[in-house]
Amino acid sequence: MTAEDSNNSTPPAQDGTGTVRRVGRTVRKVLVAGAIAYGIVAGYMYLNQRNFVFVPTGELETPGAKGLETVTVETVSMQDGTNVTIWTSEGRENTPIVLYFHGNSSNLSTRHKRFAQVLDSGFGLYAPSYRGYPGSEGTPSEAAFIQDALEHFDRASATGRPVILHGESLGTGVATAVAEQRPDAGLLVLEAPYTALVDIASEQYPWLPVSVLMKDPMPTRERIRNVQSPILIVHGTEDRVIPVAHGERLYELAPEPKTLKIVEGVSHSGLWGNGLWEAVQDAYCTSKAEMRAC
Template sequence: MGCMFSHLAAKFAFFPPSPPTYHLTKTPDGKLSAVSSSASSSSSTFPAAGDTSLDVRVVKTRRGNKVAAFYLRNPNARLTLLYSHGNAADLGQLFDLFVQLKVNLRVNLMGYDYSGYGASTGKPSEYDTYADIEAVYECLQTEYGVDQEDLILYGQSVGSGPTLHLASKLPRLRGVVLHSGILSGLRVLCHVKFKFCCDIYSNVNKIKKVKCPVLVIHGTEDDVVNWLHGNRLWKMAKEPYEPLWIKGGGHCNLEIYPDYIRHLYRFIQDMENTTTKSRLKKIWQEINRRDESRGCCSSFGLCRPKCPRCPKPSCDCFGECEGCCKCSCPSLKGCFSCCKKPSCVGCWCPKFKCCCSCFGKKKPKCPKCACWKCLKCPEFECCCRSCCCCAGCFSWLCCCGGGRRKEEERRGEITVAKSEG
């Protein structure tokens, strides 16, 4: 049933130009070249055969389709842009834009047609586009030596789907650009906050897995994909870059605005200046910042006793027991000198909120237990030796002080036994 819905959704999601605006031919030396279709007035003028600035390739995908791809070479480039185009376009219509981006951004650029688009074989579908971009990325690696650290993924409209699919799998990717991106296919048609089985391109979930800077570009007057899609994608990104909201921009005309190329150029420059070492340093700084905001010794969510060496000794044990293991007990010495397992979960005692029921151990029988003052309680032995974090530890009064008393008695018995021996 899910496959049927997905197939039905694909019919409404993909509109390849018909007929294609270009076709591929072979030169006398056996190389592929692109030729504009005479039937299309909007087709671009491709360079003459033998021009080394353009490589035309056909890449086979894991789903058996053959995908057409253009690689535009810039001798001054440091980074490569992998461009996934929008819905109703093919490489013939986008070639002039590719040339402008290659020159103005000083990048190498790889563009490709989805299965069923342009000179690519097969029929378009969500999973075919995933296989398409994976095959093109593999081609960049094997044929051009492009690693993910030197790659920026660019997705326009529907192209944001395969772009985020690949970005979520590449942890060392340099950057991502989402141009009029979508949250999901169904959310373009109606404003919903949940997923249907027939939905496609669940970008709203995949963007959470992207670990590189994300630039979002969106027009405020986009009547195809509402601006709210881009705004939410930007807010959900782990490492959002300063977005570009083009005032008055629609869905297919953002490239004509001067801010478009200016902002995109600045993003490319920032990505060129970003190294793996600087990115790791930034990530560690963010992790340390989060730990400090959680309070003392909050790594891995463990609750620890007051530590003199900690700049913020304020463990709150997930907010359940204030001042966990931070009591005024006079026998508490330092941080871990007495308590070997200072984990406090589900504390029971209202006044001394620490060791009474750690890990579900035995609780005190006295409902008015005042911890170390519990010597007044006739059943003060309730949790002296059973407490998980104080078993065998007698320098800490535990929850009621009986532990130390028992130890003193035990030591006295041993001394008497030795003297009698």
């Protein structure tokens, strides 16, 4: 073997710089792929966010089919020409009207047992179906819901009777927005409320810039500071949809007069069956003792 052969058989030295470059290229590819995937997911969430917030389902049945013989179905044209459905019942003379804003899922007719209890107590009822929900035209949004709700309040208030604003879950943000702008409401009832829709979304999707992406933030925590009506907040300790801390925080922010009712061991949908309506009547009658309903 010659010296030249011996030199040729020696393995080349490892190129450390080349290895670092290869690793760097791999890392960059992974980061770029991750950024693309994140952008796709964020874009999907942004474009479809209202499908997560507003979940209208089912068919709107008639009040009669639900045993509500005194309830009338009306179609009302909103300021922008959108037609929405409302259920109304006068109740007894000299009693308040409950303006009821339901939750984000299903439809108005699934709340029939609640409405029956309201009517059995002699109170009047004004229950709108949100735009975009069964029985109503239009597309759901925070701005549209609030504008419609203000119109509904004015229609109910035109009867000359006191109006109780009752918000259920999603409806708590709508009810509070109305109470902020209509200080003559008789009572604001918040059933399992949130501090803001954007807060709920931030808790559920901490990896997204929700505050930037959210189209309908519904900042109840800001609006409740300006409410002049008496406020009743009811929340369950076992609420896994909107944690009870939201109700407690709103109570801290709310001005007097206010009442907080925390129901031990009760979930998001169990409040009505655990004394909520009785609490509403007590809260109203405390502030309006001259009403015959009390």
